[in-house]
Amino acid sequence: MTAEPRSKMVILGVGDDGTAGLTEAARRVLAEADHVLGAPSALGLVGEIAARKEVLEPEMPAALEQVRAAMSSRRPVLVCGGDPLFYGVARYVCDRLGKDGFEVVPHVSSMQLAFARVKESWEDAYLASLSDRPLATVVDRIRTAEKAGLFPDERHTPAEVARALLGQGIDYFRAYVCENLGSPDERVTQAELPELAAMEFSPLNVLILVREPGRPDRAAGGEGGRRLFGNPDDAFAQGEPVSGPVTQAEVRAMALAQLDIRPTSVVWDVGAGSGSLAIEAARLATLGAVYAIEPEAAVLALLRRNAEEFGATNVRAVDGRAPEAFADLPDPDAVFIGGLTRQFDPLIEAAFARLRPGGTLAVNVATVEALSSTYLAMKRLGAPARAWNVMIARGVEQMESLRFDAIPPSFLLAATKPAPSRG
Missing domain, CATH: 3.30.950.10 (Tetrapyrrole methylase, C-terminal domain)
Structure with missing residues (x-):
């Protein structure tokens, strides 16, 4: 008798002892599967099975598309090591494709x-x-x-x-x-x-x-500690003789708050410069990826250097000019545009068109002329545009007195793409 098609993909956890450590029910899931996906290490744990095996791509957006395609199979299974919900793939695919499409069968995690x-x-x-x-x-x-x-x-x-x-x-x-x-x-x-x-x-x-018992914390040393975001501007190398623009720390913090970056977010930083915003976005999107688009080769090398210094391994440096560079990138959950001198209008339209519903586009400009054209462009998107005039003065000690030095003023604009209505 042929097994009935399963309505959901099973995400199955497997231990280092392979199928020997699985329950009878979990072994039955594998025996009845017709399409099994997983990383090479996970597929190696299940040994010889009748189902077609498919190795997942290492980049999560590409792997997600493989999972999406496999869900049309009669009895698909996604295998991974240990507990799929404990630093596993289950959270990522459920967030992206919806929890209702999956059933999770965990194993004891190695942790x-x-x-x-x-x-x-x-x-x-x-x-x-x-x-x-x-x-x-x-x-x-x-x-x-x-x-x-x-x-x-x-x-x-x-x-x-x-x-x-x-x-x-x-x-x-x-x-x-x-x-x-x-x-x-x-x-x-x-x-x-x-x-x-x-x-x-x-x-x-x-x-x-x-x-060890009775050992107190050792405090972080001065300014050397890395913040999650809002790091000082001089924490990012500028390089000699080339210098890549850095979005000011206060503007960065405001922009990241508006972008509402989640752990699994895909982020585009258009005109990334030295990578300050891309790197801090990556520290928030720990399970996602940040695509830092920069057309100048020397500045791109500086960006890669800063990302390595911060340990931001999920920053993907993209050598190209927007909007042409958008073509090969996965759809974003958040887009930041800044550090550019040419007109923003075509970039805004192209980026917003690719933005996922519920995602936010933020733009930072430095001149009143750019503010006017950018605001009009964002109003044409069909989503309410929010705007801030960012004027910040930083406190500086001089001798025994405190004075304030103004940083160059700029303007921040943001618009959130409406989610589709549930008729």
Whole structure:
């Protein structure tokens, strides 16, 4: 008897022990599937099956389109390691394609196994994946944590994390590295941070940090700490002899607030310059991507340098001129336009046309003439245009007195694309 078509795609979690560790119900899901998608590592865990296997693209927007297409299959399954809702793909696809299209069958996550192996509770731990957020941000959160559980990646190994912590004077954690959990070659290594900084481990590992008793936090040093957004203008390299424009910190903070960036957002920064806004947007869209469009090769190199310095691995530098550069980009949830000297009107129209419903377009201009033309262009979009005259003076100490230096005034405009009405 032929199995009835399933109305939903199953997102199935699999452990390092493969199908042997699955429940009977989960094994039945795989046996009845006709189309199975997943990363190479996840597909390798399910072994030989009758269903057609499809390897997901590493870039999330492309993988999302593969999932969307597979949902037309009779019995599609998306496999991933551990618990799909714990730093897994389930949240991303459900946010994008709607929860009603999926059924989630979880497995024990490797993080849960790791805390069990070292016999520590994890309900009060700071948990993070280093593949989707800057290492500097994670280090600042660890600073005040009692425990931390981290998923390292190829760039941010346990040794690299240890060196980053020690570099900030954070030496009051004991480390446990749990490798190949659930496999025959499983191993747990306990070490002090200076020891860990010189060690190498299997790529499949979980790092747990437990604060030593009675050790107080080590404060972040002065202006050197990285803020989530609103970093000082001089935190972004300008370079010699080339200099890329930087959106002023206060304007950046206002623009990012209007853009309403979520963890899974796709963001376009048009005329990205040195990348200040793109980088801070990336620190908010930790599971998404920021496409920084810049036509000048020398400035683009500076942008890449700043992104690397901030650990903003989800910034995608786009060498091209807008609006032509929009063609190959995924539809955005938020668009920022700034740092340009030519007319904004065609960029505004092209960007707003691609903007997802409910997303916001923000534009920063410096002249009254640009304000007038931009405001009229945004009014033609069919969405209410909001505008601010940004006039900021920064306090500066001089001898024993406080004075205020005005930064160049500018104008910020924003419009949100209406969501389709539910008739």
